Amino acid sequence: MIYVIEYLLENKEARQIMDKNPMLAILIPHLRQARDLLANTRDTPQIILSPGQEMAIRQNLRKYDDEHDQANRIFEGLLALASRSTNDENVRAKADGVKASLLPYGLNVTRMKYVDEAGEASRLAKQIEDKEVADYLKSIEFKAHGINYNALEQANKIVKLGKEMHGCLLKLENKEAATSSPQTARNTFFRVIKQLKHSAEFSLSDQPKALEVLLSVLEESITSATPTPQPKQEEHPSPTENPSTPSVS
Structure with a gap:
């Protein structure tokens, strides 16, 4: 199992694909942790989180997720408003293009797993680094119930909450690594690999x-790590020497 993860992380083609895709890049720390977890299962477990601390982290994770989902809904609404509030086809086309680029999954992002939502936030962070994109989002504002909503502020909020969610997930992964049994380590390995395939x-x-390359590398790593069963050889009894015939005198 350790070999599978190391093969994935060290394979040049697979690593380039993962590094360029935020939803996959965010899984790299989890792959490393799964590898370390497998390597350390023989060590004496040391609990680094109390039950109360773990509960607090999970509560924060749910809170960040709720806020992240709400920010995405507001962000999507502002981008939709920018498109629908004009009859100018060029302006509408630009607004629709920005929305499709920044929210490729629409509001389906609010129904993703925590790790995928964090990955999408990481992708958005890179996109809004572009000054033209940032300036465009900054120009989109709407006031409701006495509150001003700005598209760039919502995008930054999504990014910040995604980072907070990722931080919580890493803390929980570390806790699991510190208190794991060999079976837990194996379960973590299979869960991370399953998540990698799903996200890919x-x-x-x-x-x-790119999908074909990544999945083929994964399959190759699993195949290489699986011992090839050796054909069972038939056992033939060793011939016994004929007992010496006593001489007849």
Whole structure:
């Protein structure tokens, strides 16, 4: 199992694909932690989080998720408003293009797993670093119930909450690593690999070549790590020497 993870992390093609895709790049720390977890299962467990601390982290994770979902809904609404509030086809086309780029999954992002939501926030962070995109979002504002909503502020809020969620997930992963049994380590390995395949199929659906390469590397790593069963050899009894015939005198 350790070999599978190391093979994935060290394979140049697979690593380039993961590094370029935020939903996959965010899984790299989890792959490393799964590897370390497997390597350390023979050590004496040391609990680094009390039950109360773990509960607090999970509560924060749910709170950040709720706020993240709400920020995405407001962000989507502001981008939709920018498109629907004009009859100018060029302005509408630009607004629709920005929305499709920044929210490729629409509000489905609010129904993703925590790790995928954090990955989408990481992708958005890179996109709004572009000054033209940032300036455009800054120009979109709407006032409701005495509150001013700005698209750039909502985008930054999504990014910040995504980072907070990712931080909570890493703390929980560390806790699991510190208190794990060999079975827990194996379960973590299979969960991370399953998540990697799910995220790859989800985020690379429009890049079939990259998806094929990544999945083939994963399959190759698993195949290489699986011992080839040796054919059972038939056992033939060793011939016994004929007892010496006593001489007849």
